[in-house]
Amino acid sequence: MTDLDILADEPRRAIWLVTLADVMLLLVGFFVFLEANRSLDGQQIAAGLREGFGVAAPAPMAVDATIVAGFARASAVVPANDTLAWARAATRDPRTIIRVTGGTDGSARDVDPATGSPAILAADRARAVATQLARAVPPARLAIDTRPGAGRSVQLNLAFAGEYP
Template sequence: MTIDHILDDEPRRSIWLVTLADVMMLLVGFFVFLQVNPNVDARALSQSMREGFGLATDVPIALEANVVQGFAPGSAVLPPHDIAAWVRAVTTDPRTTVRVTGGTDGTPGDVDPRTQSGAILAVDRARAVAAAIAADVPAGRIAIDTRPGAGRAVQLTISYDGETR
């Protein structure tokens, strides 16, 4: 019997599978520890984990989204859309925020006419939608963002932002 014959008969496992199983067992043990230990302060634990991973603030949890489409190329004029009714229905919880993300389609014709900038047009579109919902959502709960190249639309994302401050 040769060494090749012995190695061929031996069952083998991929090394990544063993490593994955080890990580999963550690995670299960960690969560069991959290459930069993009544003295764990959840806020202190989450804060220390955020610091350990280099996150400065809480990351909001997205709950719902909607899109306002139909902007003309190079224009920030709000198309006919009943976004205010949707916002009123989904922002009843004061712990939520509305992120308004304006976009452009990335073509040379879909830019701000004065500055020839897609980013400025995306901001103008986001501001037009934010102004349309401002009567229904307090200003401190609206955040404006841009994503040039994402299409001639404005995306609204309702996020859980944590306990009220």
């Protein structure tokens, strides 16, 4: 009997079975890790896992949106709107934030009169609307952003930002 005959008679396992066993062992190890660290804060564990895998914190998830439109060209004066009632109703849940995104129409005439910059005009529009919303929403729950070329409007996005600390 040769070496090849011995190998030919030996029973073999399917390769997928070994891979499945490895996955199951990793899952058991993960759950043992979680049970052993019950006294640790879940938020700290999640942050540590994100850091270990090089993943940034999750972005807020959009839930609802509205637009403040009707800005005059090259102006940041807020037109009449009913966003305060929307903002009060939208932020009843303390886990939400409102992202205020100012925009311009992208034309050469829709720019900040003092600097000639569309980005500054978009930021001024966003700040003007955020100032109006600050009467109904705590300022810490407002985030300001700009998007020149998105139209002469300010977009308000209600976002779920995670569990309240």
